[in-house]
Amino acid sequence: MQIAIDGPAGAGKSSAAKEVARRLGFKYLDTGAMYRAITVMALAQKVNSQDEEELANLVKSCELEIQDDAEKGNLILLNGKDITEEIRSPQVNQTVSIVAASPGVRKGLVHLQRKVAANSGNIVMEGRDIGSNVLINADFKFYLSANLEERARRRWLEMQEKGIEITFDTILTEIATRDRLDQEREDSPLCIAKDAYVIDTTNYTLAEVVDMILMTVTSAKKVPGS
Numbered sequence: 001m002q003i004a005i006d007g008p009a010g011a012g013k014s015s016a017a018k019e020v021a022r023r024l025g026f027k028y029l030d031t032g033a034m035y036r037a038i039t040v041m042a043l044a045q046k047v048n049s050q051d052e053e054e055l056a057n058l059v060k061s062c063e064l065e066i067q068d069d070a071e072k073g074n075l076i077l078l079n080g081k082d083i084t085e086e087i088r089s090p091q092v093n094q095t096v097s098i099v100a101a102s103p104g105v106r107k108g109l110v111h112l113q114r115k116v117a118a119n120s121g122n123i124v125m126e127g128r129d130i131g132s133n134v135l136i137n138a139d140f141k142f143y144l145s146a147n148l149e150e151r152a153r154r155r156w157l158e159m160q161e162k163g164i165e166i167t168f169d170t171i172l173t174e175i176a177t178r179d180r181l182d183q184e185r186e187d188s189p190l191c192i193a194k195d196a197y198v199i200d201t202t203n204y205t206l207a208e209v210v211d212m213i214l215m216t217v218t219s220a221k222k223v224p225g226s
């Protein structure tokens with residue numbers, strides 16, 4: 001079974017997808033982490049985030065490994081180095097949507113994501129274009145959203161817990177910019193797949209969102225309209 005979970009930054013995708021996968025005993029893949037890994041590499045090698053050819057070459061030349069981890073969900077290894085923490089830095093947050101708009105980067109990573117799905121059996125995959133592009137035939141598709149202020153508040157709390165000093169307004173502006181870039185790019189933009197269940201998580205706890213997803217999946221209603 002394939003479960004696709006999409007939505008904008010801070011909508012609660014990662015936490016919900018990780019927990020749904022754990023409860024069902026499915027594999028979990030955070031595709032945003034893959035775009036972040038390429039961004040880490042682009043920043044380290046000082047590749048211009050608008051240089052299409054150089055970015056595509058990065059994806060071709062790197063060795064990206066994603067391992068399961070009971071606590072973190074996924075461990076991200078780039079050329080053998082664990083960069084699981086590094087991919088969440090403020091600098092990566094600011095650049096990742098630009099890198100992710102590159103068709104060459106998307107082509108390479110989507111190929112890898114489909115390969116993981118084909119080799120995994122049951123999987124929960126989360127991102128921006130999973131239900132609308134990567135796993136178009138997924139058994140269940142969910143689109144999680146929440147209002148901008150709430151999403152910024154969640155990200156700000158996460159940063160506080162990690163001891164990263166950043167203002168709420170900076171995060172709010174950054175998320176609004178990423179929303180725009182992710183929704184307006186030409187290649188597989190963030191959108192709601194026509195057969196997705198939409199959940200506005202603004203007023204729900206993580207546990208409630210997980211329950212909604214699990215109830216839909218276990219009552220085997222499949223995608224709306226099918």
Ligand code: DC
Nearest residue numbers: 031032033035096097100127128129
């Ligand atoms: O979910 P996240 O915030 O870690 O994702 C980081 C960026 O990667 C996000 O701004 C857009 C991009 N992304 C994408 O374009 N397609 C995906 N399937 C997943 C993420």
